[in-house]
Amino acid sequence: MENKFTFVELQKDATEHIAAPHYSYWKSVFRRFFSSKVAIIMLVISLAVILMSIIQPMFSGYVAGLNPNINDQSLRYLDMSFEHPFGTDGYGNDVFDAVWAGTRTSLFISFVVTTITTVIGTIVGMFWGYSKKMDTIMLEIYNVVANVPFTLLVMVLMYVLGGGLWQLIFALSCTSWLGVAYFIRVQVMIIRDREYNLASRCLGTPTTKVLIHNILPYLISVLVTSISRDIPSYISYEVFLSYLGVGLNAETASLGRLIQEHSGYMTSKPHIFWLPVFVCALISVSLYIVGQTLADASDPRTHMM
Amino acid sequence: MKQYILGRVVRSIISIFAVVSIACALIYGLIPHEKIFNNDPTWKKIASDPVASITYKYQKWEDLGYVDFQNAGDICKLAGDDVDYNKCVRGTTDAFELVKAEWEAKGYTVMYKDDGTAYVKQGIDFYEEQPSLCKLTETGANYDECVKTRNSDLEKAVSSYIEDGYVLNYYNTGTLYAVRENTVPEIIFGYISNLVKIDTPWTVNDASNPNLERKIYPGLDHNNIPALKCSGCESQYLLYLDGKFPFIHQNIIKLNFGISYPTYSGLGTMDVIGQGQGDPVKNEVHYDTGLTAKSAVNLHSCKYKSSSTMSSDDAKKFATNYADCDTNKKDPSMIGTSYLFGILGIIVSYGIGLPAGILMAQKKDKWQDKLGIVYINVMIATPSLAFIFFMKMLGNKIGLPDKFPSLGFGSIKSYILPVIILGLLSTAGLMIWMRRYMVDQANSDYVKFARAKGLSQKEIFNRHILKNAIIPIVNGIPASIVLCISGAVITESVFAIPGMGKMLPDAINAANNNMIITLTFIFTSLSVISLLLGDLLMTLVDPRIQLSSKGDSR
Numbered sequence: 001m002e003n004k005f006t007f008v009e010l011q012k013d014a015t016e017h018i019a020a021p022h023y024s025y026w027k028s029v030f031r032r033f034f035s036s037k038v039a040i041i042m043l044v045i046s047l048a049v050i051l052m053s054i055i056q057p058m059f060s061g062y063v064a065g066l067n068p069n070i071n072d073q074s075l076r077y078l079d080m081s082f083e084h085p086f087g088t089d090g091y092g093n094d095v096f097d098a099v100w101a102g103t104r105t106s107l108f109i110s111f112v113v114t115t116i117t118t119v120i121g122t123i124v125g126m127f128w129g130y131s132k133k134m135d136t137i138m139l140e141i142y143n144v145v146a147n148v149p150f151t152l153l154v155m156v157l158m159y160v161l162g163g164g165l166w167q168l169i170f171a172l173s174c175t176s177w178l179g180v181a182y183f184i185r186v187q188v189m190i191i192r193d194r195e196y197n198l199a200s201r202c203l204g205t206p207t208t209k210v211l212i213h214n215i216l217p218y219l220i221s222v223l224v225t226s227i228s229r230d231i232p233s234y235i236s237y238e239v240f241l242s243y244l245g246v247g248l249n250a251e252t253a254s255l256g257r258l259i260q261e262h263s264g265y266m267t268s269k270p271h272i273f274w275l276p277v278f279v280c281a282l283i284s285v286s287l288y289i290v291g292q293t294l295a296d297a298s299d300p301r302t303h304m305m
Numbered sequence: 306m307k308q309y310i311l312g313r314v315v316r317s318i319i320s321i322f323a324v325v326s327i328a329c330a331l332i333y334g335l336i337p338h339e340k341i342f343n344n345d346p347t348w349k350k351i352a353s354d355p356v357a358s359i360t361y362k363y364q365k366w367e368d369l370g371y372v373d374f375q376n377a378g379d380i381c382k383l384a385g386d387d388v389d390y391n392k393c394v395r396g397t398t399d400a401f402e403l404v405k406a407e408w409e410a411k412g413y414t415v416m417y418k419d420d421g422t423a424y425v426k427q428g429i430d431f432y433e434e435q436p437s438l439c440k441l442t443e444t445g446a447n448y449d450e451c452v453k454t455r456n457s458d459l460e461k462a463v464s465s466y467i468e469d470g471y472v473l474n475y476y477n478t479g480t481l482y483a484v485r486e487n488t489v490p491e492i493i494f495g496y497i498s499n500l501v502k503i504d505t506p507w508t509v510n511d512a513s514n515p516n517l518e519r520k521i522y523p524g525l526d527h528n529n530i531p532a533l534k535c536s537g538c539e540s541q542y543l544l545y546l547d548g549k550f551p552f553i554h555q556n557i558i559k560l561n562f563g564i565s566y567p568t569y570s571g572l573g574t575m576d577v578i579g580q581g582q583g584d585p586v587k588n589e590v591h592y593d594t595g596l597t598a599k600s601a602v603n604l605h606s607c608k609y610k611s612s613s614t615m616s617s618d619d620a621k622k623f624a625t626n627y628a629d630c631d632t633n634k635k636d637p638s639m640i641g642t643s644y645l646f647g648i649l650g651i652i653v654s655y656g657i658g659l660p661a662g663i664l665m666a667q668k669k670d671k672w673q674d675k676l677g678i679v680y681i682n683v684m685i686a687t688p689s690l691a692f693i694f695f696m697k698m699l700g701n702k703i704g705l706p707d708k709f710p711s712l713g714f715g716s717i718k719s720y721i722l723p724v725i726i727l728g729l730l731s732t733a734g735l736m737i738w739m740r741r742y743m744v745d746q747a748n749s750d751y752v753k754f755a756r757a758k759g760l761s762q763k764e765i766f767n768r769h770i771l772k773n774a775i776i777p778i779v780n781g782i783p784a785s786i787v788l789c790i791s792g793a794v795i796t797e798s799v800f801a802i803p804g805m806g807k808m809l810p811d812a813i814n815a816a817n818n819n820m821i822i823t824l825t826f827i828f829t830s831l832s833v834i835s836l837l838l839g840d841l842l843m844t845l846v847d848p849r850i851q852l853s854s855k856g857d858s859r
Contacts, residue, residue, distance in 0.1 A: 144320040147833045151794055152809070156825060159813040160331040229685065236688035240795055243690055244810040259690060263799075266698070266707075273694075281691040288686035 025300065032297035039293035046286040049279075053103040057253075062097035064253040069093065077269055086275045089262065095272045099279050101253035105165065107283065110234035112169050114227055117177040122223065124177070125184025126211045130192055135185070145178055154237070155246050163249035168241065172234060180226060187222050188215055221299035228291020232284035239280055255280045306851075310841070317833040321826065326493055328825045332818050334489040338371050344815045345567040356476050363484060368564060369819065370495050373485040375466065377459070380483060384462035393458040396421075396481055400450035401435075404442045417479035421454035455481070496822070502559045506537035514612040514626060527591050527604045541607045541627035554605070562823040568815045574823040581634025582642075582803055583714070588633070592622040606631040636714045636803075640827075643793055643804035646727060649720065650793070651785055653728025654735060659778070661732070662739025666774075667766060669744060677736060684733035693799050696726045709802040723800045727793060731785055738781070742774035776850075780843040783835035 033039060069075045069092030078088040086095035128138045145153075153175045161167040191197065192215070200210050241247030242256025250257075255276055262273040296302055342348040342362070351357045363374035381393035397405070405415050405423070413425045422435040433441070439451035454475075455463070463473060463483065471483040487495070506519040519537040526532040526545055533544035540556035547554065562574040569577045585601035592598070607627040610619065619628040637645065665677040684692070697707055700722040706712050712719040746752065747770055755765050793806035801807070805824060812820035844850050 143316065144323055147317070147320050147836060148324050148829050149832055152825060152828045155794075155809060155813060156328055156331065156821060159821065160335045232686045232688070236690070239688045239690050244795070244798055246810055246813050256690070259694075263694070266694070267701075277691045277694055281687045284688055285683065285686040288682065292682070 023303075028300075028303040029294075029297045032302055033294055036293050039290060042286040042289040042293075046283065046290055049103065049283050049286065050107060053100050053107055056097070056100040057104050060094070060097035060100070062094070062101045062253065064098070064101065065250040067091040067093060077272075080271055087269070087272050089272055095258075095275065098253060098258055099255070099276050102255035102258050102276065103279060103283060105248065105253050106235045106238050106255050106280070109165065109169055109172070109238050110231045113172045113176070113234045114230045116169075116173040117180050117230065118223065118227060120173075120177040121180025122184050122216075122219070125181035126188055126215060126219075127207075128181055129185035129188025130207060130211060130215070138181075138185075142178060142182055146182075150175060150179075154241065155244075158241060158246045163247060165248060165252050168238065168247055172237060176230075180230075183226060184219065184222075187219060191215060191218055221295055224291065224298050225295040228288055228295055231291065232288045235280070235284045235287075306844075313837055313840075317837055321829050321833055322497070324829045325822060325826050326497065328822055329493045329496055330489055332821060333371070333492045336816070336818065338366060340816045341365070341369070341567060341818065345570075348567075356478060359476060359482070363482070365566065369566060370492050370563065371487060373471070373487065375471070375483045377481045380462050380466065380481070381459070384458075388458045388462050392456060393462050394480075396455055396459045396479065398450045398453050398456045400446040401439070401453070403444045403446045404438055404451055407442055407444050408438065415479075417475055417477050419474050419477075421473070421475040421479065421481065423479065496563065499561055499563075502539075502561045504535070504538045504540055504543065504557050504559065506535055508539045509537050509609045511609070511611045511626075517626070527593065536625070539608055541609075541625070542605050545605050547605060560826075562826065563819040565817055565820050568811070568817050568820070574820045577820070578639040578805055578808060578823070578827075580631060580638055581636060582638060583634050583636035586633045586635050593624045594622060596622055598622075601632040601634075603631045603633045639803060639805045639808055642802060643797070643806055646720075646723060646793060646797070646802065646804060647786060649724040650727030650731075651782075653724055654731045654785065655782070657728065658732040658735030659739055662736040663743060663766075663771065665736065665740045666743030666747065666770075669747075674740075677740070681733045681736055684729075689730060689795060690799075692730070693726050693796065696729070697722060697799070700725075707800075709800045723796050723802060727796050730796075735778070735781075735785075739774065739778060742777055743770055746770045746773050776843060776847045779846045780839045783837075783839040783842065784832075786831065786835045 069088075072092050075088055075092035076090055078084050080087050084094050084096060086099060088094055089098070124138075128134050154171050157171040157175065158167065161171060197210060197214050200214055238247060238254065239256035239259065242254040243260040245257075245260070247256055248254040258276045259273070259280070262269075262276065266273045342365075348358070348361065351361055360376070363372060366372045367374040377394050377396060381388060381390050384393060395402075401423070408415055408425055413427060415423050415425055417423050423438065424432065424434045425438060426432045435454075436452050439446065439448050442451070459481065463471075463481070466483045466485075467473070469485065471485040473481060473483050475481055506521055509517065511517060517537055521533065521535045521538075521543065524532060524534040526534075526542065528547075530546050532542050532546065534541060535543050538556075542554075543557050544553065544555050546552060560575055564570075565572050565574045565577050587599045587601045590598055590600045590602055590604065592604075607623075607630040610626055610629040612626060615626065615628060622628070636642075661677060665674045668674050701707050704718075705722045706716075706719055707722075709719050709723065743766075752765055752769060755769055760769075793804065794809055795806075796802070797804045797806035798810060805827065808820065809824050811817075812824065
């Protein structure tokens with residue numbers, strides 16, 4: 001009888017191959033993100049605002065508190081025109097220049113503070129959530145600090161440090177990193193005792209390695225959510241504190257102080273008051289929506305659909 | 306449970322004191338002491354006068370606890386009997402007085418440097434210091450005696466001050482003063498140890514009234530209502546009743562946060578934020594001497610006045626020495642104003658936030674839910690200042706005033722806009738959580754079981770889900786008072802409402818250090834207490850929740 005079977009050579013690499021659809025995390029994140037039209041529009045707006053606030057102040061030569069045209073009566077309170085898109089104020093300054101210089105300061109502060117608090121908060125929060133010994137100490141500290149209204153802390157710190165850009169960044173950072181750390185701690189506690197982490201611990205993986213390779217990837221979408229909430233809130237804080245006169249000093253351009261100075265013109269010259277308010281709202285809303293969509297997209301569970 | 310509450314209360318008190326101490330340390334340690342004079346009109350007037358400005362500066366610093374300041378008069382008075390007071394105050398030696406008289410007879414003016422040495426100067430050619438003055442003299446005064454800046458009497462008087470670390474300085478008139486800078490721990494300790502004042506019958510020390518009785522006795526006040534009175538205490542009424550909230554008032558334990566300066570100068574900070582504002586209100590008042598007059602005086606607030614300062618007018622009105630009284634004012638105090646707005650704001654935010662959150666959960670994924678989510682996102686993303694101004698513009702369109710004082714406390718119109726804004730600012734957070742809790746509960750087993758039993762959707766929502774979902778919200782009610790306070794800082798500033806929230810940035814801009822610490826204390830205590838109350842309230846609403854762990858925690 002003829003043997004109908006033939007021997008097949010064993011393919012070594014085929015045994016290693018698991019049949020699974022091709023999946024790339026970041027590609028899926030971006031595919032998911034760009035599937036939302038609102039997010040794309042908001043991304044375009046926020047990029048435009050960011051670029052404008054970087055480029056425009058380079059050419060405008062606007063310096064806060066300098067008032068070079070203060071003696072020129074003809075330049076005061078001009079209406080919106082091609083030359084002065086947002087008009088001019090009572091000192092003959094171009095409001096358009098002032099708004100973008102202020103926006104640049106606001107964006108700079110919120111990005112720097114968010115970076116600092118997120119980095120410190122994540123590092124501390126991961127160890128805090130993972131180690132029970134650290135938890136007992138940190139929880140006591142947190143209970144004392146969390147009891148105090150945040151606004152009060154920042155205002156007292158700003159009073160002590162004196163107004164200024166770096167002082168504000170310091171005051172905001174050193175009061176808010178603990179909140180981020182607490183948020184991360186809770187997230188870490190949820191997953192620290194999952195089986196894959198137990199397995200890693202049993203195999204003797206060092207804590208830092210477990211944190212970086214097992215826990216950090218899980219935190220990405222949580223972190224993006226927290227960042228997207230933080231950026232608008234720091235913009236809001238800068239505006240709020242400068243409005244009250246306890247934020248930036250007179251030498252730093254600021255949207256908050258601009259709004260405060262122009263709040264008297266709300267009815268007489270509405271454009272020089274409302275345009276800064278509008279720009280301020282525009283940046284934070286667009287950045288928030290971009291951030292929220294990115295946070296949704298960075299959650300792997302949404303990639304299945 | 307009792308142990309847990311005790312532990313929490315102790316921790317709360319510790320955290321309040323920790324925060325206040327840190328605030329004190331930062332403010333007293335890092336802010337230059339000169340800064341407080343930047344906004345003082347009196348200082349600007351006298352800054353060019355060297356004697357007056359030095360005295361004013363150190364006296365203010367002494368009032369605020371920064372330094373100990375003694376002028377020559379005080380030092381010599383306290384030195385004892387073996388020191389000749391007149392010679393001690395004069396300070397110079399007899400030998401130098403002779404030399405000085407000689408130079409003055411020649412037509413020169415003798416001046417002093419701040420180390421106390423004298424000099425004579427005329428034009429640019431003639432300048433001699435104390436050693437040369439003593440050398441050039443023709444009076445035959447003893448040189449060694451003449452070059453000394455302090456005579457033996459003064460030397461005796463100041464020796465103990467030098468030991469205590471005082472620095473001796475001189476005015477340009479040659480008169481001495483001693484100053485000791487307090488260290489930051491000393492200032493903080495002094496501040497905190499004076500924080501609580503208890504009024505006892507031995508509080509008053511009045512040399513001009515040695516026969517003052519020392520007793521606490523029940524009596525009647527000017528309206529013939531029973532009250533606990535005191536003779537010898539700082540306040541006449543220790544406990545009294547009146548028609549104002551909280552109806553029973555006490556004057557026994559008082560918090561003393563020091564004086565307010567440079568704004569509201571001279572008043573205690575607690576008085577500034579606790580006393581009524583606006584115009585005085587005059588009522589028919591029956592004084593205890595039988596006199597009846599129309600006056601704004603608040604007889605319950607009367608404090609002891611020293612016999613030496615009692616005027617004949619006071620004697621006509623008051624039978625005792627308790628004649629230093631506050632006046633009744635038309636408008637509520639800063640604390641009262643902030644409370645009023647806080648409470649109204651919370652009512653608005655819960656009145657809108659809770660129903661809206663419940664509706665969103667009931668109509669999940671319908672248009673109501675989507676609209677709510679858009680609203681929440683807009684509220685979170687827009688800077689609060691932009692939102693406030695937007696609402697203010699809408700309010701102005703329908704004729705509401707844009708500043709609180711333009712119509713004042715009397716008109717209901719001035720409340721509407723600030724209260725609505727304050728309320729709406731915290732609705733977004735409330736809606737998110739209410740929706741989340743409701744949706745989470747809706748997926749739980751007991752709801753499925755209730756549905757299987759045949760209960761209607763409405764019944765399930767109102768009688769089962771809501772009861773469970775409301776528990777964490779109840780926990781947050783006291784904490785939302787905190788949110789309202791921080792929100793109030795900006796609302797009160799924008800609307801110029803005379804409350805505590807506006808006081809904070811005002812005090813910061815005026816460098817009113819004691820006021821900042823007072824407000825820190827008040828805000829911190831409020832939030833600490835509200836968090837504690839929130840947890841206790843939660844155990845009342847849901848008996849399943851136990852705050853104290855029973856030893857089986859990991």
